[in-house]
Amino acid sequence: MDTGRQQEAAAAGAQAREPLDIRDHGSVGDAYQTIGAPFVDDAKMSARHVNVYYGEKHAITDVSLDIGRNEVIAMIGPSGCGKSTFLRTLNRMNDIIPICRVEGQFYLDGEDIYSQDQDTVLLRARVGMVFQKPNPFPKSIYENVAYGPRIHGLAHNKAEMDEIVESSLRRAGLFEEVKDQLDKPGTGLSGGQQQRLCIARAIAVSPEVILMDEPCSALDPIATARIEELIDELKDNYTIAIVTHSMQQAARVSQRTAYFHLGKLIEVGDTKQIFTMPEHELTENYITGRFG
Amino acid sequence: MDNNMKLDEHTSQRYNAELEAVRNRVLTMGGLVEKQCRQALQALLKGDAELASEVDGADYEVNDLEIEISDRCTEILARRQPAAGDLRMIVAVIRMVSNLERIGDEAAKIGRKARKLADARDRQAYAGESVHLGEGVLQMLHGALDAFARLDVQAAVEIISRDLEIDREFKSLNRLLISHMMEQPQRVKNMLRVNSCARALERIGDHAVNLCEEVVYLVRGADVRHLSAEEIKRHHQ
């Protein structure tokens, strides 16, 4: 009796026996529809019909997505799915790549950030970025944090600068650890501390949005936990978009999750929804570890 | 089939095997429980004291399986951090095994009452009354396990709606037993035993409904516990 049922169960489970290849699953088609809720009522940043090309390669296909105010949105997907590329379009970091071409509309508080009179320097002050590898400048800890405010002229005297540096380090949860060695090189810190220093550096210019490109991929679990804790605290004051390879991290830190697949935005939704009941098969396959 | 549940095809083959093993153990446990119930009902109807003792004794096997399956689920949670369908599968299984274990308990209870009733001279006169109820419940349990094996939401919803019928059946049996008791007060003790068997059967039906609700959750991701059968039908058929 029960063996019969087990056979039935096996038949129910087996729909395709061949090992899955990510390329076999890209059958979304060019005119596809993002599943879930890509748009929110209170959007800090909005992207509409974004297409990105690297030379001949079509890296991102017709992505439309809102990033809500004071939310943490996680972008996940297999390598080469365009999530980092999309993140970089949000503060025009792709501008420095000569072969990269970006199409579509981007708005920050309703302001077109790709318009002719948008200054990229100002944009990057408003939309800060933290990178995959901790990349402090080869200068002192103080200088690392003070650099941004200095070039933007945010501090008028030494006392104001000290104030900015201290509060930024404090908000990045690093001040207590480094207060006695502010003149030591930032590159001498541990990996986790370096990444928090980079976050402090980004905070120092008082951005409205912080983009994080796999900020924990080079860190150990404890350092990762501290950064995640920090992200949680920062979301009260900033809007955060984070690209991550770790699905658990996306599940832990974000309120909304967007799943990218071969340059397409397949599904967006509440993180809980995505991780318990994703609607799209590709999303399900990715987050349950069926490929990638 | 309206689902997209797949337990295999993970990049990790071992993960596939682990999930598959959990599912197979649940089906084994279900088969065991089903057999227990069938035997308990038989023992009650035929007055087979030996069979009744056997049913009561088989309970430890079910208990062992419950512990084993829970353990496997805990391990998968700890080591694989399942998500989406896999996560729902594990969560559903954890709840299902506790339901199955209670079904086993109820079957054992019927077995114990059946042994007491086996010697009663006038057993034929009233034991037969629970046949209808018992067959209905057994069908529900069987159907629930089939629905789980096939991940068949339609069938599961169908079974959930049958619970009302079982409740009606139980109530009419109760009325029957009460009238028996009033007519023949010397039989009250045995009547009460039959009544508790009927109650146990009704409880098994409820647990079968719970199993079906887990199937709906597993496939659709929707928690339909504490909803009426009508509502479930509206949303999931």
Add this chain to the structure above:
Amino acid sequence: MNSTNEGASASHSSAAIKASLKKRYARERRFQWYGRMAVLTGFVFLLVLLVDIVGKGYPAFTQQYIRVTVDFSAEQLGVAPGASEEQLAAANYLGVIKNSLRAMFPEVDSRKEKRQLYRLVSVGAEYQLRDMLLADPQLLGQTREVWLQAHSEAGSYLKGQVSAASAEADRKVKDVQMAWLDQLRAQGRTESRFNTTFFTAGDSREPEMAGIKVALYGSFFTLLVTFLIAFPIGVSAAVYLEEFAPRNRLTDLIEININNLAAVPSIVFGLLGLAVFINFFELPRSAPLVGGIVLSLMTLPTIIITSRAAIQSVSPSIREAALGVGASKLQTVFHHVLPVAMPGILTGSIIGMAQALGESAPLLMIGMVAFIMDVPAGVTDPATVLPVQIYLWADSPERGFTEKTSAAIMVLMGFLIVMNALAIYLRKRFELK
């Protein structure tokens, strides 16, 4: 059954591996020996070269002096007592020296021997006496013991470079001179001192009076001009090409040309300098200015190529970090990329400068090969440079110049070592930051 088979094949393959191991290790050892031999050969050649140069060159750092009793009487000098400075400057010092020498060796009377006697002291001795008297006119009428510089041939005998064992015809120091010098040595009238003249004098026809000061100044001014032109232009070009220039055919062409330019023979740059700067722009010949311009043309490709490599090797994450906090492109380059690339740029530049320091061919073309005695005061004064001075001396027949050649090479090598050490120091210092 199955398992024993597997075990057998496993032990079989490990035996095969063991057999091949021996060969592999032998090959590795052999290769290491080839390497060691190559290094050793190179080292031996270097050692031979160094021993040869130092062996030849070190006597040039000492100079021989002969003590002579000089009578500064007005009569001897052929001036009136209380003569003016001009008269004193034109006095007959040579006669005084000749008289003094004759007084020491009164037995000499033949004309030929007298000439040989006079040749014991340097031609420059009369200027030495003149300078003494001009510095202190009170000496007029007095008699003093004076250390006079020995003639280079006499000096080489005193240094022991020439011995009486060789045939008299083959050497310039004659037997009589040797006898006189032995006599003087016995009287304690000879002395060996550190050769300051070598560093304080310009070129001269007389080996004992020749020095490298002009060449040192010339090299300094030339390198200064080279550095001031090549470094800013080279680094700017590298920064522009690496950070700002679009990637297209034109920049590719420029890049190829820069690489080819580094391989152009240096004499071609000399011809260019002659044709363009001297003939067309009419800049002064033999001047460090023109030499520096020519050498900077030669050094530019080296500086551009090494600077580009240094800029390229700056991690892109630094650039991203700077752009990420809103720095402009220029700020990113000057605040972050250049400081990190600076050690590499400096190393490349100093190595380029060291090449320029050792270069002689292009400078020959623009006339820096002239015989110059006066120390240049600026970049437009005629000068020569160390390698050219070495080339000039190596061409001179006098035996005294052989040791000067080697000594100048030692000085040149010393400068190259100092420059390379500076490069290493700068790199270490910048890297620490």
